[in-house]
Amino acid sequence: MSDPVPLAQALTELIALRGLARRQADTALQEAWAAAAGPAWAPLTRPGRIVRGVLQVEVASSALLGELTAFHGPELTRRLQQAAPHLRIKGIRFRLTGA
Numbered sequence: 001m002s003d004p005v006p007l008a009q010a011l012t013e014l015i016a017l018r019g020l021a022r023r024q025a026d027t028a029l030q031e032a033w034a035a036a037a038g039p040a041w042a043p044l045t046r047p048g049r050i051v052r053g054v055l056q057v058e059v060a061s062s063a064l065l066g067e068l069t070a071f072h073g074p075e076l077t078r079r080l081q082q083a084a085p086h087l088r089i090k091g092i093r094f095r096l097t098g099a
Helices: 007-018 020-044 062-083
Strands: 045-051 054-059 091-096
Touching (some): 020 054, 020 062, 054 062, 062 091
Parallel strands (some): 054 091
Antiparallel strands (some): 045 054
């Protein structure tokens, strides 16, 4: 029989195996994005990964991509920074979804 494993270590390993930490982080990001984007844009966009402090956001149409990129990026970045300062977002990169 092997030595007992500390409960904290066992729980950490279980959470990692089940992907719970990643799902919680994804949920927190989605909620922060919904708060920043508001009801007008949240349903038409989807937050993706954060790469070097830049949030990748998928956009539903090329018209919306142009509007968000040209006119609303800095304001959405500021709102997201206020809604979720722990994410340390420096900017947002919008991209058209493949679907």
